[in-house]
Amino acid sequence: MSENPEGATPQTSGEGTGGGETPKKGRSCGLVTWILILIIGLIVAALIVHNAHVQQQKALQEKAMRHSVRQSQLSQVGEGIAKAAQLLKQGDLGGALDALEAQSNVLSALGKEAASSGDVEDANDIMRRKTAVSAVLDAVRQKQQELQAFAEQQMASLATDFPKVRQALEAVPAASEAPAQPETQEAAPSQTGTAQPAPGAAAVPAQPAPTSPQQTPVVPGP
Numbered sequence: 001m002s003e004n005p006e007g008a009t010p011q012t013s014g015e016g017t018g019g020g021e022t023p024k025k026g027r028s029c030g031l032v033t034w035i036l037i038l039i040i041g042l043i044v045a046a047l048i049v050h051n052a053h054v055q056q057q058k059a060l061q062e063k064a065m066r067h068s069v070r071q072s073q074l075s076q077v078g079e080g081i082a083k084a085a086q087l088l089k090q091g092d093l094g095g096a097l098d099a100l101e102a103q104s105n106v107l108s109a110l111g112k113e114a115a116s117s118g119d120v121e122d123a124n125d126i127m128r129r130k131t132a133v134s135a136v137l138d139a140v141r142q143k144q145q146e147l148q149a150f151a152e153q154q155m156a157s158l159a160t161d162f163p164k165v166r167q168a169l170e171a172v173p174a175a176s177e178a179p180a181q182p183e184t185q186e187a188a189p190s191q192t193g194t195a196q197p198a199p200g201a202a203a204v205p206a207q208p209a210p211t212s213p214q215q216t217p218v219v220p221g222p
Contacts, residue, residue: 111130
């Protein structure tokens, strides 16, 4: 008689089959989790890169706008310098220097604004132009002072024949700059028409007006 009845399934085979399916399900769940984490990480990284790109494009647009505004302002400065050149051509040296100095101040302000905005290239370009304008101003003013001294020397050579020339050159300050002196008021004539005695003259006492002699009344006789 056989120990194992027919149709009986060995338990060992059933236990081995059930134990082999559990590790496969665990490995598949872990793989899906890692795939989901990787996808989420890629999405987050893509969003970060996209935002950074958007911010960079916005910063470039703002920088380009500031550059365009500065170019317009530099064009106006060029017109001001051209006006200074016209004044110089017309012989107005003082007006030309004043106009050139005004444009130099504008360039200085533009350079500071560009530097504070972080636009290094624009700041360097503007300060280079400002340095060139300042160099021209300094050179012309130095020559102007030399010309002033030369003209005074040449004018002083005429003092031998015209003595008043030296007095004019040495006069400091000018008559127009001297403080105004108060004018002396003349004595107004009296409203009564009486003549006022001259200063230093002896006072003459007033003589009384002569009176007419009294007449003796005539008494009629009896």
